[in-house]
Amino acid sequence: MREGAQRLLESGSETPRLDAELLLAHAVGVGRTVILAHPEAPVGADAARGYRADIERRATGEPVAYIRGLKEFYGLAFQVDRRALIPRPETERLVELAETEVMRRLGLGRGGTVPLRILDVGTGSGAVVVALAVSLRRLGAADVVEILALDSSAEALDLARENAVGHAVADRIAFVEADLLPDDGSRVDLVLANLPYVRRDAMASLPRATTFEPSLALDGGPDGLEVIGRLLDRLPDALVDDGLALLEIGGDQGEAIVTLVADRLPGWSCAVVADLAGSPRVARVWRG
Template identity: 50%
Template sequence: MNVSVRQAVLWGVRVLGQHGCDSPRLDAELLLAHAMGLTRARLLAQFDRELSPAELARYRQLIERRRAHEPVAYIVGHQEFYGLDFYVDRRVLIPRPETELLVERAIKLAGEVGDRGYGLYPLTLADVGTGSGAIAVSLAVHLPQATIYALDSSAEALEVAARNVRRHGIEGRVHLLRGDLLSPLPEPVDLIVANLPYVSEAELAELPPQIRRYEPLSALDGGPDGLRHIRRLLAQAGGYLRPQGAILLEIGATQGAEMIELARRYFPMASIEVVKDYAGLDRVVIVRTR
């Protein structure tokens, strides 16, 4: 039986929809494009094309994996973030669109901090808990004069980050360091940027299956109130910041007020701002030292 692209997509949509996938149409198109070695745009331009038996077999296998709630990014092996494409696998969290706000604010603030340096020293940033390296690589691409340290306690995560550093040709400017939070840093930095685990124990149990079953829970678990790692980072940060440096942290949607209080405890003279995302939820806290 001959099967066209259109028929294959409709079958995938039906199967995924029956198994509770949030975006069955998009998922089916992405998986079919991957099975056929096409971009999604090229796939959509060939809806009447017939699949070869090998393409159809590959597609069925991919749909089976997605039907079991495995994330599409892990199935196809990559995820777009901040306009760049990143390799991902189950050793790291999948980069999220909401984290782009953290990168956006870091780039903006880096420009202000760099201007204060009058070119006397290179702008230096630390991405703490780098995971896939998406934040560090995005910063390096958009801040070509900056030096970036990408830190993680997981050797496996750093292997993925190294692959993405090579993928974007920035080996000389992103330095991968393994260790606990800020401890591997060889020098003070202008900006500390971190998307640390901030999911509370109660929230962890309620995560959807595609996260709970497949993504590394150690990269999500923030302890009883979600702030265990952030507290430790703030306690360390003062010793690793240059004068008038700043800390930018991604936080949970309801953690803004508590984060202001927590940051004030460690940086009583700092300017502290909570930035809401496009859905109006707390997303980034910025601590600017004086």
């Protein structure tokens, strides 16, 4: 492991030791805690070869999550590959807020014979919507919600379905290939969206690992809010009268999203919620 960590340090990894531990655990087929608890344990020849190959992949900049095919998010393990963006820890804030909002609305009497309808726009790997579905099942609310996961990429939707199956919520989520909104014109109570929000001129300065991810899932246009702005334009057709949109934004876009909502949606409101690091992370958008 020391050899692998040194190779990654020389290649420019910001977390060479952690990367080496995760990749060794992956090669051996155990959890990282086992590696840490038994650093002296011998490694078989096949595992050693696989480990060295994975170290070289990581040395090129490929994300550890893609090499392992796995990323932890909201306490769950998700399959990940180049079909979709790797789930980020800060996106867990979006799931937390969605869960709170769903339970608040159900507490006010929504649901029951008229299910609460949720739309996840740009679902990608399905991490947000699958994590939410698992949480709602745990809270006993799975039967009173309808969840729609939408993406313009058929490949990403396939990955999202695989994750839904893996967490036994595939029967709780409908997957649709479309751009921003479904074509049937139906309205929902809650829109969730983690759309591209990186400014185009900032793409080149992103960590090297992001070059392995789909650029369309990152590039938010000249101001970073181009795709989000397109969704804002269509929110009046997507939300019921008392509906709410929860939109993930960049940590430097708090003021910009408030201004954008005021410009695009006169008479609507926008409040920005911070993540655990104190950075703007989710915009709440609603009528009134």
